[in-house]
Amino acid sequence: MFRTVREKLIISFLLVAMVPLLLLGFSTYIQMSNSLKDEMVLTSSNQMTQLDYLIANMLKGIKEDTQMMSALPAVTQGESAAPIYFDTKVDTPVTYQEPGDSIDHRIFTEFSRYATTHQGVAYVYLGTESGGYIQWPATKVRKAGYDPRKRSWYQQSIKNPDQIMISEPYQSYLGDNFIVSTTNPIKDQNGKIIGVMGIDVSLEHFSRMIEESNKSNSGYQFMFTRDGTILAHPDQNLHFQNISLLAMEEGNSQQENSGKMGFSDYYKLLHEPEGFLETTINGTKVFINFQTSLATGWKIATVIDESVLIAKNRHVALVTGVFILLLLLFTFGGTFFITLYLTQxxxxxxxxxxxxxxxDFALRISDTLLKQKDEIGKVAQAIDSMQQSRYQAEMQLTCSNEELTSLYEQLASTEEELRAQFDELWDKQNTIERSEERYRLATEGANDAIWDWNIQSGEMVISKRWLKKLGWSEQEEENFLSSWWKSIHPEDQLQTRESLKAHLKGKTEDYLWEYRVRGRSGKYLWVLTRGKALFNEQGVAIRMAGSYTDITEHKMRELQIQHMAYYDSLTNLPNRASIAEHLSAELEKKEAKGAILFIDLDNFKLVNDSFGYENGDRLLVQVATRLKQIAKKYFVARLGGDEFIMMVKGIVDAATIENLAQHITLAIDQPFGGDKNYFMVTSSIGIALYPKDGNKPDQIMRSADLALHQAKREGKRCYAWFQEKLEHEMLEKLRIEQGLRAAIEKEEFVLHYQPIIDLHTGETVGLEALIRWNRPEHGLASPDVFMAVAEESGLIIHMGKWVLKTACLFGKELRDHGRDISIAVNVSVKELLQPDFVEQVAEVLDDTGFPSSYLELEIVETLLIEKFEVALPKLHHLRAMGVQISLDDFGTGYSSLSYLKELPIDTVKIDRTFVIDAMKKSAHAAIIETIIELSHRLQLKVVAEGVETEGQRFFLRKKKCDKIQGYLISKPMEKEKIWQYLEN
Structure with missing residues (x-):
């Protein structure tokens, strides 16, 4: 078809150019399509997260409002004033228009004021233990026989009296709306439950929020509950229907239900916490991205029509196609003119x-072709030379014919002489064969392979049994030496040749070497070669003999032991020893550069505790597999526990390394285990570069470890780069820790005391002991400088013993001089969790003679979250001894209201952050007022911290706070100045 070189070159060039261009266009299209899909998923996830945040904040605010309104004085007195409907026979209009200041009218006024200022509120109501009921709005008709005590919202709240409850969505009693209830029990002044306060939120409000969100989206969103009930959807006919309406009916054909999603998609949408799927709804192919709200447990889904992505993909395909077509046209034109020029x-x-x-040999080739410097010029010169040599060749052939005739006559005369020599050689050959037969029998009888090498002739003799062991063919046996060298493992070739050369040059007395040899089956045997060379008078090796020993079994055991020493038995990854050796070899290179990624699984201990160590090991194996898939050519190892190391050689580009870190984070974030029995973990990564962040193994590993700790502090599930300040911070912590240890031995600590006064009498009733460190060369240091290090290192336990004893000694000294003042001492979580803490307090009180009733121990809310069950019995023992218990920094945590009545405490201390802004922010003022009222109802004293102005003192006195402390009264002072303060 293509006869000329020119045609073949043109076709070849076009084929070579077209295939890469088409592949380039296709891969570009695929990558851009995937990028568009990833962008779609990310955008919809952000929109759902924002919507979830709005709904969660709204519900959180309503819960707080429910708690606030349930504490209103009028509401707590509403049991006797609420109208009762369950004993009526006819529907009753709800009206609260009695004149004056009746309790039911005041309650309705408060309900009305709240509801009209808060969007989305459907009902505000009060149900009582006697069956009474007050609600807003008052325009509704209360049906005959209505008993609030039988409603689910009432029963749910009564069963959970210490929590503010949020109900699942349900239809209102009047049937005019779907609602969500937030309820809280109401107690009278004696702590007795008298009813339930509730606020209903209309699901129409959620629908409007989703509709507003849908206006700015390319698709639409809808919301549904854990059991699949649709709460909000653009199609209002689907409200409060199950999402199974979107799923295919089991048993029907695929063709009949092609417009609905399949059961696998429906199952995933209903049972998985979050995900992304492609399915069909109402005959349209769509993408669904969904996630679960952490606040409500409801699910939010974003549906995007596939046509949106197809339109974008078509635009990408059009641009890519035009670009590839232009390149093809340019390539065709260029190829035609280039091949025309080359083939002339x-x-x-x-x-x-x-x-x-x-x-015709007379025509000479042109001078233009003869002068060309390329291959065609060389061909032309060869043709020209061939023409010139033709005549000379004819003459030489004539002369050669005459010489051959003369030579034939000489060969005939020597034939008889050669025949006599042949007979003599035949006899010698028989003798040699008998000698070789004896040698063969000796070598084959030996266990090792015996070989003899004639270096000058290149011939080599070896035991036949050894050749059978290798399974070599007859041709390989005939060329044994050549075949032997070809069968040596490529990694062993160079060193084996060098060792043999050294012996043949006389540098070694014997030849001894180990290497691998490939047999006929392709498997390698380990061989130990022994040999010794024979040298002539000039020192040149002329012959060499020796043996081969099969050491494969021994070598395999040796390699297995080595593998166990350098590889992790669980994941089969290199272990800590291998990391050290590998990293040392890498850093010894002159221009070595790269990165170390220190990978740690977040909360892995929780997996072991919850699912068992067997599942934990299985998780580590799967993590190792995913890391090896991501790493490819990079070095991956397991440092120990749930810690892994990845070494990236030759790359220090931040974008490349961060992309790798993101791939690792995403890979580990995926579910582990089966579809119905799976669990998830996250990872934190510390990144350090070498030699920038360290040129020694321990230094670069420490840098990566510091970066990992920074990632943990930043909230986990992220990566962090090593920064010099991290090392400085670590060194500063070490210096502080060393200084604290020395301070304990040298008694460099001092106590300052801040007065606590009775707000109504103005008398000083207590002193809070605050530790200070008289730090050498730095002066007096506040707890902010060293307390975190003391907690982390455990030194807080020794310091706390000293503080407790010193404070009690000073309290005893005050009592001896007629000053009956309480001493407050802060107690850390680690101190309280010591097994003998209660005994330590009792011992200090006995040694100092300080009365237990005047000692007040301050605990923080962190204790309630971390070790409540462990700490509670100890607090009861301390109270039984007469020690006063105070809850410090009240209001800054999350568990105070849940545990407040269970704790054996005497005093609540309001955190200074609320006191400082009380005069500026009404919310803080309301919080202070609520804390004081709640504490007094629980018969607890209240101390306000951080009081700095007269306005704050006046506000607190008005709200009936018991005690205050702060700079308005006095800053913390040394013991001597406290005496002066008390005297004045």
Whole structure:
């Protein structure tokens, strides 16, 4: 079809150019399509997260409002004033228009004021233990026989009296709306439950929020509960229907239900916490991205029509296609002109050869072709030389014919002499064969392979049994030496040759070496070679003999032991020893550069505790597999526990390394285990570069470890780069820790005391002991400088013993001088969790003679979250001893209201952050007022911290706070100045 070189070159060039261009276009299209899909998923996830945040904040605010309104004085007195409907026979209009200041009218006024200022509120109501009921709005008709005590919202709240409850969505009693209830029990002044306060939120409000969100989206969103009930959807006919309406009916054909999603998609949407799927709804192919709200447990889904992505993909395909077409046209034109230019000289050479083929040797080739410097010029010169040599060859052939005739006559005369020599050689050959047979029998009888090498002739003799062991063919046996060298493992070739050369040059007395040899089956045997060379008078090796020993079994055991020493038995990854050796070898290179990624699984201990160590090991194996898939050519190892190391050689580009870290985070974030029994973990990564962040193994590993700790502090599930300040912070912590240890031995701590006064009498009733460190060369240091290090290192336990004893001694000294003042001492979580803490307090009180009733121990809310069950019995023992218990920094945590009545405490201390802004922010003022009222109802004293102005003192006195402390009264002072303060 293509006869000329020119045609073949054109077709070849076009094929070579078209395939890469088409592959480039296809891969570009695929990558851009995937990027568009990833962007779609990310955008919809952000929109759902924002919507979830709005709904969660709204519900949180309503819960707080429910708690606040349930504490209103009028509401707590509503049991006797609420109208009762369950004993009526006819529907009753709800009205609260009695004149004056009746309790039911005041309650309705408060309900009305709240509801009209808060969007989305459907009902505000009060149900009582006697069956009474007050609600807003008052325009509704209360049906006959209505008993609030039988409603689910009432029963749910009564069963959970210490929590503010949020109900699942349900239809209102009047049937005019779907609602969500937030309820809280109401107690009278004696702590007795008298009813339930509730606020209903209309699900129509959620629908409007989703509709507003849908206006700015390319698709639409809808919300549904854990059991699949649709709460909000653009199609209002689906409200409060199950999402199974979108799923295919089991048993029907695929064709009949092609417009609905399949059961696998429906199951995933209903049972998985979050995900992304492609399915069909109402005959339209769509993408669904969904996630679960952490606040409500409801699910939010975003549906995007596939046509949106297809439109974008078509635009990408059009641009890519035009670009590839232009490149093809340019390539075709360029190929045609280039091949035309290249093949013109070749055509002239072919034409000249055709002339010679016709018998015309007179025509000479052109000088232009002869002067060319390329291959065609060389061909032309060869053809010209061939023409010139033709005549000379004819003359030489004539002379050679005459010489051959003379030579034939000489060979005939020597034939008889050669025949006599042949007979003599035959006899010698028989003798040699008998000698070789004896040698063969000796070598084959030996266990090892015996070999003999004639270095000058290149011949080598070896035991036949050894050749059978290798399974070599007859041709390989005949060329044994050549075949032997070819069968040596490529990694062993160079060193084996060098060792043999050294012996043949006389540098070693014996030849001894181990290497691998490939047999016929392709498997390698480990061989130990022994040999010794024979040298002539000039010192040149002329012969060598020796043996081969099969040491494969021994070597395999040796390699297995080595593998166990350098590889992790669980994941089969390199272990800590291998990391050290690998990293040392890498850093010894002059221009070595790269990165170390220190990978740690977040909360892995929780997996072991919850699912068992067997599942924990299985998780580590799967993590190792995913890391190896991501790493490819990079070095991956397991440092120990749930810690892994990845070494990226030759790359220090931040974008490349961060992309790798993100891939690792995403890979580990995926579910582990089966579809119905799976669990998830996250990872934190510390990144350090070498030699920038360390040029020694321990230094670079420490840098990566510091970066990992920074990632943990930043909230986990992220990566962090090593920064010099991290090392400085670590060194500063070490210096502080060393200084604290020395301070304990040298008694460099001092106590300052801040007065606590009775707000109504103005008398000083207590002193809070605050530790200070008289730090050498730095002066007096506040707890902010060293307390965190003391907690982390455990030194807080020794310091706390000293503080407790010193404070009690000073309290005893005050009592001896007629000052009956309480001493407050802060107690850390680690101190309280010591097994003998209660005994330590009792011992200090006995040694100092300080009364237990005047000692007040302050605990923080962190204790309630971390070790409540462990700490509670100890607090009861301390109270039984007469020690006062105070809850410090009240209001800054999350568990205070849940545990407040269970704790054996005497005093609540309001955190200074609320006191400082009480005069500026009404919310803080309301919080303070609520804390004081709640504490007094629980018969607890209240101390306000951080009081700095007269306005704050006046506000607190008005709200009936018991005690205050702060700079308005006095800053913390040394013991001597406290005496002066008390005297004045």
């Amino acid at each position: 000289p070749l055509e002239k050479v072919v034409h000249h050869l055709e002339t010679i083929g016709n018998g």
